[in-house]
Amino acid sequence: MLRFTQEADDALRIVWLLAQSEEVQDAGTLAQTAGIAPRFALKILRKLREGGIVASKKGSTGGYVLARPTGEITVLQVLELIEGPLYINRCLEEGYVCSRMGVQTGRCVVHRLFSDLSRQLSAQLSAITLEELARRDAAYIRDQCSE
């Protein structure tokens, strides 16, 4: 149905919250303010940590922080970390063998169409860093207030 998963959406929200403050935030608080089931948030946080987007600190004053500056984390990185490589259609997957409609000769129209779209989308998403997102947010709020 061409949807991002809930999990990817949630991940983005968590990362966004972490980008809003420099301080360590614990999983429970993050989950609550983002509106995510606590256990599920932990699952996501683990993936973010393994992917090097987030760093964790254990113990009673523990929690999570961004592992890198906001200018070095792109939306695409977050989404792909959760969902895997961004391919808009099955036939674009690594190692996918398709025997239909001229693929043998590299002439499948459908394949090329999806391939182009997928590339464009990836390019767009990798151009948006958390820093950029914050800039947009600020600009949006400014515009709202000036009305």
Place this chain on the structure above:
Amino acid sequence: MLRFTQEADDALRIVWLLAQSEEVQDAGTLAQTAGIAPRFALKILRKLREGGIVASKKGSTGGYVLARPTGEITVLQVLELIEGPLYINRCLEEGYVCSRMGVQTGRCVVHRLFSDLSRQLSAQLSAITLEELARRDAAYIRDQCSE
């Protein structure tokens, strides 16, 4: 996982095949040349018919034809007919109520991000008609041969 469904892909292939020839083509033949399970193709063809993209003719010499000229059928129309409205994320759906992160004030960054992306993608897909697709295909083949 942000994938178009197999069904949408199949629908596009069927429509593409129909666009290649003016003649009536029966479901069996279409299914075979497109590499789709025969019964499944029928299911798709029914949707395409209800959606006014394809016209059908019953009886022993029956089959399917495009209901409109190729310049008046867009890729978006075909995809949305199968998958429903193109929303890249849940929170963009009609009537979806989201209580998270400033949506109340219309300030949810994530929502706006997905909203923008979704709109862009829709615009792109609705700009591509079957006619345009054929043009691209011809251009592609021309380039291939000139090498």
Place this chain on the structure above:
DNA sequence: TTTATTGTATACCTTTTTGGTACAAATTTA
């Protein structure tokens, strides 16, 4: 050193989506 708090890891369950099938009925042509 104990205890509370937090993260880590694995396995499991439930629901939804997706892909595909069965079968009977209706329609047209030969």
Place this chain on the structure above:
DNA sequence: TAAATTTGTACCAAAAAGGTATACAATAAA
């Protein structure tokens, strides 16, 4: 009438997604 085709409804099975349970390990503060 017989054969070939579309039509329509209902159903089923596999996969993906979303979320939970349980047990365990690490850390910091009391």
